[in-house]
Every structure is written in C-alpha cells, then in structure tokens.
Amino acid sequence: MEKYFLSYLDILEAEAIHILREVAGQFERPALLFSGGKDSITLVRLAEKAFRPGKFPFPLVHIDTGHNFPEVLQYRNKLVSKLGERLIVRNVEDTIKKRGLKESKGKNASRNALQTYTLLDTIEEFKFDVCIGGARRDEEKARAKERVFSIRDEFGQWNPKLQRPELWSIYNGRINYGENVRVFPISNWTEFDVWNYIKRENIQLPEIYFAHGRNCVVRDGQLLALSEYINLSDDDIITNKKVRFRTVGDMTCTAGVESNAGTIDDVINELKLSRTSERGETRLDDKTSEAAMEDRKKAGYF
Amino acid sequence: MDILRFTTAGSVDDGKSTLIGRLLYDSKSILSDQLEAIKKSTKNNGNGEIDFSLLTDGLRAEREQGITIDVAYKYFQTSKRKFIIADTPGHFQYTRNMVTGASNSNLSIILIDARNGVTEQTRRHSIISSLLGIHNLVICVNKMDLIDYSETIFNQIVEEYRTFASKLDLKEIEFIPVSALVGDNVVEKSDRMPWYKGKSLLHYLEEVQVKTGSELNFSRFPVQWVIRPGNNGYHDYRGYAGKIISGIFKKGDDVFVMPSGFNSTIKAIEIFGKDVEEAFAPMSVILHLSDDFDVSRGDVIVKKDNKPKVSTDFEAVVCWMDTRPLKKGNKYFLQHNSRLVKCVVKNINYKVDVNTLDKLKEIDSVNLNDICEIKIKTASPLSFDGYKRNRANGGFILIDENSNITAGAGMIKD
Structure with a gap:
C-alpha cells in the first residue's frame, strides 16, 4: 500500500490542478487574477501543470493600483514574456479618473478599496464569467468560510448566508446571466504549504520576499516601505532596516518584517518560529475592524 | 507526511x-x-x-x-x-x-x-x-x-x-x-x-489509519479537458487532462472509454512534460491513448478488468439542500464528476427519519434537510460505481435548472 502514497504537497497540488481544469471545462470566459504575490505566482505554476503543452485557457489579469512595488512589476513582465501568455492590465488610476472617485486621504491613505471598482469594471469589459484567485482559507476567518467556487451576484457581491453547498470534488459552476464566480484553487493551502511548494518547485519570486536593506516608515509598530505613495507627516520616523515582505500588496498597506532570511530555506525557518499570522503582521487593510475582510468581500473584493 | x-x-x-x-x-x-x-x-x-x-x-x-x-x-x-x-x-x-x-x-x-x-x-x-x-x-x-x-x-x-x-x-x-x-x-x-x-x-x-476512499481496484479517470495545442511541433498531440479519482493506471493498460465503450490502451501517462510508468489516485495527470477517437469532457477512462456500471436508471440516497421541495417528476441537472446531464425524479421511495432510521413511505415531497431514497432517470447514460464500493465515483449533485443552485447531494446505490 505504501507504494501508492502521496505526500500532502502532492495531494494539494493535484486538488488545485483539478480545480483549474474544472474552470476550463465549465466556463466560457475565465481569467486568472495575478497580483505578483507568491500565491498568484503559485497559481501560475499550477496552471502550467494543468494545461501545458497547451496554452492557458485564460489570460492573466492584473488590477494595478499604481502603488505597486517596482520589483513586482518587473517580475510580472518577465514572467509573462517567459510564459508566452496574454496579460491584461487595468489601472485603478484610470478608474478613479473615469468615475471621478475620491481617494482616501490622510496618513494611512490606500487604494485598496478602490481596486474593487476596477476589478468589477474589468469583469464587465471582458465579460469574464469566472476569475481565479490565490486566496487561502487559512489567511483570514471570513475566507475560512468561503467556497472554492464562490458565486457573486451581478454587483460582484459575496453573500455568505446563501452559499451553495460544495460536496466531494464536484464543483457547480452554473450561473445566471450577470452573475460570475470567483474560484480559489489553493483554498486548502497554508502559508507554509505555499513556501514549501515554491521550494520544491524551485520557483523564482520577486526580490522583496527576501531580506534586503530598505528605508522604512514606522507606523503602529509596523515597517512600511518609504515610497512616493506614502503621505508623510512631521512626526514620522524614517529608518533603514533589513526587511522582507510576507505578502505583496500595495506599498501603502503592506508592511515588511525585520529579517535576515536571504533564501527560501531561511524564510521557511523564520516562519517556523513566527508567532504571528501573515495578514496580522503585514496587512494594514485587515485591521480596520473585526469584519474588514467579510465587508470587503460583500462589496465585491477578491 | x-x-x-x-x-x-x-x-x-x-x-x-x-x-x-x-x-x-x-x-x-x-x-x-x-x-x-x-x-x-x-x-x-x-x-x-x-x-x-x-x-x-x-x-x-x-x-x-x-x-x-x-x-x-x-x-x-x-x-x-x-x-x-x-x-x-x-x-x-x-x-x-x-x-x-x-x-x-x-x-x-x-x-x-x-x-x-x-x-x-x-x-x-x-x-x-x-x-x-x-x-x-x-x-x-x-x-x-x-x-x-x-x-x-x-x-x-x-x-x-x-x-x-x-x-x-x-x-x-x-x-x-x-x-x-x-x-x-x-x-x-x-x-x-x-x-x-x-x-x-x-x-x-x-x-489513526483511515480509509481514504481511493479504491485501488477501481481505476477511474474522468476527462476534464482535452489538450490540443495544434502548433509548435504539437500538431498531433491530443492529451486527456483529468484526475485519477480512484485506482491505478499503468502504461500499456487496456482501457475502455465510458460510456461509449470504445477500447484502447494507454500509450503514455504525462505529468508536467514528463512521461511516467504509472500513476494513481488522487493524482492529476494527462493520459494518451493509442487510438484516435472522440473522447471529451465527461467521458471516463477505466481499466478493462473492472468496469463501472453504465445506465440511465438508478436509485440513490439524497440529502435535500434546497428550500424548494423535491417532488416526483421534477427535472434537474445532474453533475457526476465532470459529467453534466439532465435527469428526472421517477419516484421517491422513502424518506429517512434521521433520528430513528425509520423509513417513511408514501412521501409526496422532500424538504430542506430531508434525507430520502429516490429513483432517477438520466437523459444520457452515466458510468458510476455504487457509493459504498467507491465513494469517488458514486456521488453526484442535483442542480436546479432555474436558479442553478446546488439543490441536493446524492449517493448512488449498488
């Protein structure tokens, strides 16, 4: 029997590939949401495993807030040209102008919430019926409740009380006109699993995931990368620290952690010792209230 | 681990x-x-x-x-x-x-x-x-x-x-x-x-050692997606992408494609560009067959020595999950792994009292959270195993044609 034993990473990988192929088989116009973070980079590898030597049955879509780490954009462009797949970029900046949206002001101003508008406009523009995302259930307690195939109404909203039961490995992607679906193939992966997979697969990541010297602004005990997008005030302290980033979001709402980890193995070792969750440690966008993620999802967020 | x-x-x-x-x-x-x-x-x-x-x-x-x-x-x-x-x-x-x-x-x-x-x-x-x-x-x-x-x-x-x-x-x-x-x-x-x-x-x-549900003797591979690049040196490439839901496949195995029943042999098993000699559940792989015929999403590749049942008529225990009741004569979409067919409820055999296990007969309708046994007829044949023999190939969902919600979960009887 031992001969027919799969390790947990192989099981998770097989499950994710199965989900990606279900998307290809069930939908007319899928898209893969690509942020340049480690989770969406993992999705790209899984898509290669699911569809090569064929082309991906979907384009990559990047909702660009304009506040990205430059290293991540360089990485994105390199990856896409290597893959030979189509990349669609839509800018939050354009949405703001077109719709006359107000940007949040003040010290902790961020375009996080505005991404939802651009995302929904992009879905409308290309008539995507499904968007694949890299969200994981271990990230956050509202995400822990979300299905792999998560149905959104015509306003892009998640209704946690009306979720379809999801049984075995049978995914129901049938929708009514105007609805669309968000699919999360790595729902059952933890942060650890993602790192172990990146290691096993020898996947290149943007440099910001590894320790590097950087000028940071200290806010509420968190280290924000100093950039032109941050509104500085007189009492802000700027300091040079050796940091790495555990998640990749906007420069305005993603904090670094002090670290000496220069390789994947170093990062995994630091993670083993860490007593904080990745979003808790590094995301300012989740801290606004206890139900911050649930509320954003109900409004159409990833 | x-x-x-x-x-x-x-x-x-x-x-x-x-x-x-x-x-x-x-x-x-x-x-x-x-x-x-x-x-x-x-x-x-x-x-x-x-x-x-x-x-x-x-x-x-x-x-x-x-x-x-x-x-x-x-x-x-x-x-x-x-x-x-x-x-x-x-x-x-x-x-x-x-x-x-x-x-x-x-x-x-x-x-x-x-x-x-x-x-x-x-x-x-x-x-x-x-x-x-x-x-x-x-x-x-x-x-x-x-x-x-x-x-x-x-x-x-x-x-x-x-x-x-x-x-x-x-x-x-x-x-x-x-x-x-x-x-x-x-x-x-x-x-x-x-x-x-x-x-x-x-x-x-x-x-604890648990039964994982992957039955080694029931080799089943529902096709999810056909890979046909059609260019760059892949003109004749035709790979069947899917997940082995149960059992084992080896290169050279005699197989049937269900429900049509065509037989062929496995020419190659491919995992991310590499050929392997064998693969087993729950691996996601690409299978290549020696013969060229029309195989598409919803077909199941199975080993010759242990075929699934193929039928349009079967009985199943169903847990009802919709607020709209299940009634005799109702039509639904039935999704069984990667296969989607229309079906009609021919009869409600009985409802189970989930506290006593008693079987309540002569039931007109089944409501949210009820568990019942029904007779189903599908518009085209399914290839399935009884749920008790092989969980991976015996479960299905019923989808409401109008609202598209998942209305019921079914387990096919032997």
Whole structure:
C-alpha cells in the first residue's frame, strides 16, 4: 500500500490542478487574477501543470493600483514574456479618473478599496464569467468560510448566508446571466504549504520576499516601505532596516518584517518560529475592524 | 507526511468550538495576533475566559448570534500529520452544511455532553457520517470534569452509543473521555482519569489509519479537458487532462472509454512534460491513448478488468439542500464528476427519519434537510460505481435548472 502514497504537497497540488481544469471545462470566459504575490505566482505554476503543452485557457489579469512595488512589476513582465501568455492590465488610476472617485486621504491613505471598482469594471469589459484567485482559507476567518467556487451576484457581491453547498470534488459552476464566480484553487493551502511548494518547485519570486536593506516608515509598530505613495507627516520616523515582505500588496498597506532570511530555506525557518499570522503582521487593510475582510468581500473584493 | 481530513459537528453548547480551540491552541497553531484579536472581542462580550468559538465562527452573523451557521475550514499540523478540520454546525436546520463538511472527510468527531448522554443530535451526526461513507468515528465524551471523571458514567454512555450504532455502517469507533475546557485528554493524557487506557485525542488523530476512499481496484479517470495545442511541433498531440479519482493506471493498460465503450490502451501517462510508468489516485495527470477517437469532457477512462456500471436508471440516497421541495417528476441537472446531464425524479421511495432510521413511505415531497431514497432517470447514460464500493465515483449533485443552485447531494446505490 505504501507504494501508492502521496505526500500532502502532492495531494494539494493535484486538488488545485483539478480545480483549474474544472474552470476550463465549465466556463466560457475565465481569467486568472495575478497580483505578483507568491500565491498568484503559485497559481501560475499550477496552471502550467494543468494545461501545458497547451496554452492557458485564460489570460492573466492584473488590477494595478499604481502603488505597486517596482520589483513586482518587473517580475510580472518577465514572467509573462517567459510564459508566452496574454496579460491584461487595468489601472485603478484610470478608474478613479473615469468615475471621478475620491481617494482616501490622510496618513494611512490606500487604494485598496478602490481596486474593487476596477476589478468589477474589468469583469464587465471582458465579460469574464469566472476569475481565479490565490486566496487561502487559512489567511483570514471570513475566507475560512468561503467556497472554492464562490458565486457573486451581478454587483460582484459575496453573500455568505446563501452559499451553495460544495460536496466531494464536484464543483457547480452554473450561473445566471450577470452573475460570475470567483474560484480559489489553493483554498486548502497554508502559508507554509505555499513556501514549501515554491521550494520544491524551485520557483523564482520577486526580490522583496527576501531580506534586503530598505528605508522604512514606522507606523503602529509596523515597517512600511518609504515610497512616493506614502503621505508623510512631521512626526514620522524614517529608518533603514533589513526587511522582507510576507505578502505583496500595495506599498501603502503592506508592511515588511525585520529579517535576515536571504533564501527560501531561511524564510521557511523564520516562519517556523513566527508567532504571528501573515495578514496580522503585514496587512494594514485587515485591521480596520473585526469584519474588514467579510465587508470587503460583500462589496465585491477578491 | 499525509493529510487527515476530519469533520466536527455540534453546537456551541457541546463544547465543540472549545475542543477545536484547545486542539489548535495546545498544538501551538493559534498565532499570537489571532489570540489577541479573540481576547479583544471576548473582552467586548464581557466574560473573562477566552472564547475559542470566535476562531471558527468567522462571520459577523455567527458572532452576533453565538452559533455556527456554515462550514469553517481550519488547518493545523504536528510533526506527524497535517490536519484539515471541517467544522460544521449541529442544529437540524443546518443538516446540509453538516453533509457538506462530511463529504470531504475521512473521520468524524462527535461530541457527547457527559451530563446528557446520547442525544438526538448525536444520532443524527452518526447517521450522516455513516451515510456519507465515513468509517472512522471518534466519540468524545466531553465535560468529564462536571461528572467527577466518573468511569461508570463514561461506560454507560459507551454502552448506550454502541447499542444505537450497531444499526449503522461504521467500521471503527473510538471513545475518548475529555474535558475540552480544562484540556483533559485533548492533547496530553490526563492523570485525572487513570482508568482510561487509550490515547489522547490528538495522539489518536495522529496515528489513526483511515480509509481514504481511493479504491485501488477501481481505476477511474474522468476527462476534464482535452489538450490540443495544434502548433509548435504539437500538431498531433491530443492529451486527456483529468484526475485519477480512484485506482491505478499503468502504461500499456487496456482501457475502455465510458460510456461509449470504445477500447484502447494507454500509450503514455504525462505529468508536467514528463512521461511516467504509472500513476494513481488522487493524482492529476494527462493520459494518451493509442487510438484516435472522440473522447471529451465527461467521458471516463477505466481499466478493462473492472468496469463501472453504465445506465440511465438508478436509485440513490439524497440529502435535500434546497428550500424548494423535491417532488416526483421534477427535472434537474445532474453533475457526476465532470459529467453534466439532465435527469428526472421517477419516484421517491422513502424518506429517512434521521433520528430513528425509520423509513417513511408514501412521501409526496422532500424538504430542506430531508434525507430520502429516490429513483432517477438520466437523459444520457452515466458510468458510476455504487457509493459504498467507491465513494469517488458514486456521488453526484442535483442542480436546479432555474436558479442553478446546488439543490441536493446524492449517493448512488449498488
């Protein structure tokens, strides 16, 4: 029997590939949401495993807030040209102008919430019926409740009380006109699993995931990368620290952690010792209230 | 390292959330900022103790009402195993969520309050676990601290449960006396119950060998997607992409493509550009056949020596999940792995009383959370195995043609 034993990473990988192929088989116009973070980079590898030597049955879509780490954009462009797949970029900046949206002001101003508008406009523009995302259930307690195939109404909203039961490995992607679906193939992966997979697969990541010297602004005990997008005030302290980033979001709402980890193995070792969750440690966008993620999802967020 | 997927069912009163919280907390899987967040809101609720249910009750409505509404998935690992918990609500009105959680689990944990013994809820959880083909059950007799760690009471509950469970199809039942609140026998063995010779719950979960549902003799490969690049040196390439849901395939195996029944042999098994000699469940692979014929999504490639049944007519036990009742003559979409067909309900054989297992005959309609046996006719044939023989190829969902919601979960009878 031992001969027919799969390790947990192989099981998770097989499950994710199965989900990606279900998307290809069930939908007319899928898209893969690509942020340049480690989770969406993992999705790209899984898509290669699911569809090569064929082309991906979907384009990559990047909702660009304009506040990205430059290293991540360089990485994105390199990856896409290597893959030979189509990349669609839509800018939050354009949405703001077109719709006359107000940007949040003040010290902790961020375009996080505005991404939802651009995302929904992009879905409308290309008539995507499904968007694949890299969200994981271990990230956050509202995400822990979300299905792999998560149905959104015509306003892009998640209704946690009306979720379809999801049984075995049978995914129901049938929708009514105007609805669309968000699919999360790595729902059952933890942060650890993602790192172990990146290691096993020898996947290149943007440099910001590894320790590097950087000028940071200290806010509420968190280290924000100093950039032109941050509104500085007189009492802000700027300091040079050796940091790495555990998640990749906007420069305005993603904090670094002090670290000496220069390789994947170093990062995994630091993670083993860490007593904080990745979003808790590094995301300012989740801290606004206890139900911050649930509320954003109900409004159409990833 | 492997993965154990288990489900827990029960209400807050049973101490289910406390038990999960205890497992996560004592195995150091709750991180400090998560604990801080819980402490903060526990403070808001005004009592001093840490309320672990706030870990799993992730929705605003759940926290407001103090109940679990939907399945929450939690992840933890020890040096021996990775665990995926599907934490499900216990109330009757959420039976469908319990079924959902159980459908992907290999083991169920059922909590019994030592002061109350076996209750209606205990029976319902056990029956659902049995129906869904879960063979391993752990009965945690909780709140032992409130009955002075009495061996006599524990033994009475074990006896009572065994009598009831003899009617069910459960292969392995383990009884563990615990106090989730204090932590007795959850992660560490407790010295307050020297009469208990078994393992702590966590220790048991780390070591138990479960039936994973992948039956080696039932080689089944539902085609999900056909890869035909058509260019760059791949002009004649035709690969069938899918997941081996059960069994083993080897290069050179004689196979049938169901339901059409064409036979061929496996020319190659491909995993990310590499050829392998054999592959097995639950691997996602690409199969190549020696013959060129029309194989598409929804077809199932099977080994010649053990074919599935092929039919448009069968009986199934169904858990109903929609507020619109199931009635004789209703039509639905039926999704069985990657195959989607139309079907009609020919008859409702009986409804199960989930508390007594009694079969209620002459039923006109089946309502939300009911469990029943029905006769189905599909518009085109399915190739299936009985759910009890091969879980991976015996389950299906019924989809409402109008609303598109998942209206029922079915398990095909042998």
